Amino acid sequence: MQSQLLYFDDERAAALRLAEASGLAAAAVERHRFPDDELRLRLPLGEGEAIAEQLVIYRGLDHPNEKLVELLLIAGEARRLGARRLILVTPYLAYMRQDIAFNPGEVVSQRVLGQLLASQFDGLITVDPHLHRVATLQEAVPLEDAVTLCAAPALARLIAERHPDALLIGPDAEALQWIEAAAVEHGFEHGVCNKVRHGSPGRHRTAGAGVCRAPCSAAR
Incomplete structure (x- = not known):
């Protein structure tokens, strides 16, 4: 064809x-x-x-x-x-x-x-x-x-080349799947934030969560 x-x-x-x-x-x-x-x-x-x-x-x-x-x-x-x-x-x-x-x-x-x-x-x-x-x-x-x-492995390779000691942070719990996929291959420390929405569009509060060393046992 x-x-x-x-x-x-x-x-x-x-x-x-x-x-x-x-x-x-x-x-x-x-x-x-x-x-x-x-x-x-x-x-x-x-x-x-x-x-x-x-x-x-x-x-x-x-x-x-x-x-x-x-x-x-x-x-x-x-x-x-x-x-x-x-x-x-x-x-x-x-x-x-x-x-x-x-x-x-x-x-x-x-x-x-x-x-x-x-x-x-x-x-x-x-x-x-x-x-x-x-x-x-x-x-x-x-x-x-x-x-x-999934872009996470390719992005992780790029990060590893440029910043081998990088700390990866995701904006919320839903991002953990991508953060982990990027972190685990290269042993990056990583974590996600806790996000709380308050109803109005664009208004939310994001607080830091604990940082894990890959693999992140808390997320298994």
Whole structure:
């Protein structure tokens, strides 16, 4: 199956590194913004050129709203032109934190966005998504080929090279899984903080917790 990686110019460097590592040909999506902020996108096709059967689309979903529109437009046009398989590679997967309705009428964005992406793409690859109340990415994005990668080992190697005596601190108990994964291979001291929320958005208190020497027996 012929494959191609598509990217946007603001993520060119990372996308080209991925293309080199995976052996995929890469090309940029042309993007024009109208005065009213609507977008005109153009897939990288010449006159009479057929689209690749499989497209790998690289788009991080930080500041996600406009980027989600881009993905919907690209996916729809790619399907129309004959693409058979669309894979989304998104280092950050947005809208995963709202995984339950705390008040009547609150939108569970994880469920809504997951269904939307599953309706447009055949596969998804992301890094350490926010999965607090679900066990697997497939529960949030119902795709058989929904893959979660963990960045902790790679980050730990980088830290070990630059700061071999580093102390790793996570912001809350939920971060322990990543802090431990990063710490255990290199013997870093590590710990997490206790976070208390007080209701208003953006208002919380974080207090230091005890530091463990890897492996952290208190967390086993």
